[in-house]
Amino acid sequence: xxxxxxFVGARLKDYKTEITWRDTxxxxxxxxxxxxxxxxxxRTEGVIAPPMFSVAVxxxxxxRFWDYIEVQNFPKEIIFALxxxxxxxxxxxxxxxxxxxSIKGKIAAILPHKAGTHIxxxxxxxxxxxxxxxxxxxxGMLRGVECTDEGRGEEALPGVPRHTGDNVPIxxxxxxxxxxxxxxxxxxxxxxxxxHTSVKFAHQVGLPGRILQGTAxxxxxxxxxxxxxxxxxxxxxxxxxxxxxxxxLPGTDIKVQLIKKDDNSGGTDLFFVxxxxxxxxxxSDGYARLEK
Numbered sequence: 001x002x003x004x005x006x007f008v009g010a011r012l013k014d015y016k017t018e019i020t021w022r023d024t025x026x027x028x029x030x031x032x033x034x035x036x037x038x039x040x041x042x043r044t045e046g047v048i049a050p051p052m053f054s055v056a057v058x059x060x061x062x063x064r065f066w067d068y069i070e071v072q073n074f075p076k077e078i079i080f081a082l083x084x085x086x087x088x089x090x091x092x093x094x095x096x097x098x099x100x101x102s103i104k105g106k107i108a109a110i111l112p113h114k115a116g117t118h119i120x121x122x123x124x125x126x127x128x129x130x131x132x133x134x135x136x137x138x139x140g141m142l143r144g145v146e147c148t149d150e151g152r153g154e155e156a157l158p159g160v161p162r163h164t165g166d167n168v169p170i171x172x173x174x175x176x177x178x179x180x181x182x183x184x185x186x187x188x189x190x191x192x193x194x195x196h197t198s199v200k201f202a203h204q205v206g207l208p209g210r211i212l213q214g215t216a217x218x219x220x221x222x223x224x225x226x227x228x229x230x231x232x233x234x235x236x237x238x239x240x241x242x243x244x245x246x247x248x249l250p251g252t253d254i255k256v257q258l259i260k261k262d263d264n265s266g267g268t269d270l271f272f273v274x275x276x277x278x279x280x281x282x283x284s285d286g287y288a289r290l291e292k
Contacts, residue, residue, distance in 0.1 A: 001078050001145045003117055005110040005152035012068040012105035012121075015061050021097040024049035027056055030188035031219045035226070037234055048094035051226075051237050052219035054134045055087070056189045057095065058123045061105055062138065063192070065121075068105065078117075078145045084214045085118060086139030088158055088241045092132045094234060100128040108137060109153025117142040120157060160241045160287050163271035169257035173224045177212055179251040185216045212248040217282055221274050224256045225288050229270060238267070239289035242274075245281050252277035267291035 021041065028038035028050050041047050061068050066076040095101070108122040123136040137158060178184070182196040194201035196213050203209070222240060230236045248254055260271040268290040274283035 001075065001081065001142075002148050003075055003078055003110060003119075003142065003145055004148045005150070007071060007074055007107050008110050008152040010069060010071045010074065010107045012061060012065075012107075013070060015058075015068070015103040015105070017057060017060075017101055017103075019049065019057070019095055019097055019099040019101065021047060023056070024053055024095065024097055026188035027053045027219075030185045031216060031223055033219075033223045035223075035232055035234065037232070046096060048096045048234065050219065050222070051089065051091055051094070051234055051240065052215060052222050053095055054089055054091075054125070054136055055138075055215045056191055057101060057125065058103055058105075058136055058138070059189075059191045061103060061123070062121070069107075078142050081116070081142045081145050082119070082140040083143060084138070084244055085141040086120070086137070086241070086243050087215065087218060088137040088139075088160065088239075090135040090158065090239050091237060092134060095133060099133070101133060102126045102128075107153075109151070109157055110147060111151035111154055112147035112149075113141065115141055115143055116145045117147040120153065158241075160285070161269055161271075162285065163260045163287075165260065167257070167259045167273065169259055170261060171228065171258050173228070173256045175220050175224075175254050175256065177248060177250050177252055177254060181216070181250045182210050182212050185213050191215065207247070208249070210250055212250055214244040214282075217244075217248050217254065217274055218242055220254065221256045221272060221283060221286060222288070225258070225270055225272065225290075229258070229261070229268065230290050236267075236290045236292055237288060238291045239287070241285070241287045242283045243285045245284040246276050246278075248274075248276050248282045254282060 109120040272286035
């Protein structure tokens, strides 16, 4: 299979959704986050969604990508070779129950990679007044799919600071992943894919068993960063990025490690990794930006 970067810029059909308290609270419950900002509906300010809830908002588009892409000759069969590779989120404000969101999407980049082709889709979320809520750049690796040219769009992707020093952790948080965690995340978020809930399907595609959703692993990391570095205030999280690099199996532990912290006049840059039970990086190049 192959794909050309001529499809960079191709638009996706608009998607609209209304956010409910059940959606946002269930997402918090899925990652064991009892932050009152997400669950205490007696707060004067009301409740908000965890930052990573953004990925649940856009999932209905990703899940049926072939129904949303508007160009006629896009090779839709390549989507079945796609695995989640990178995630970048820019937050303008938290999502809250009652929000009516419109999502506009386009293919932002198609780039050759030694493993196949890296394709990045950009989603812009707006509220009913047309104000931006978040921007997501979700990167997928098209395994075994050849990019037939030099690629396009890399210059338009958001820049992310890189940590180049040692990985001695400033702090580490060990998080047990319950054996049923992937089912709970599936049910509470409606981010559905059978490698997370079917042993049979996982074995058919060469996996050792059910694996935890990558966005769940990132959500656990975001939870720890907010609790430990932002005093539990999710409003301060403005940017979150990672590269998914190894599997997490339910019934094992993960370790969230903060490996560097840079305070500056505008806020704080946090660099982190997440290790799986084998000590491999489930999340590499983790980056978060906090601003008051």
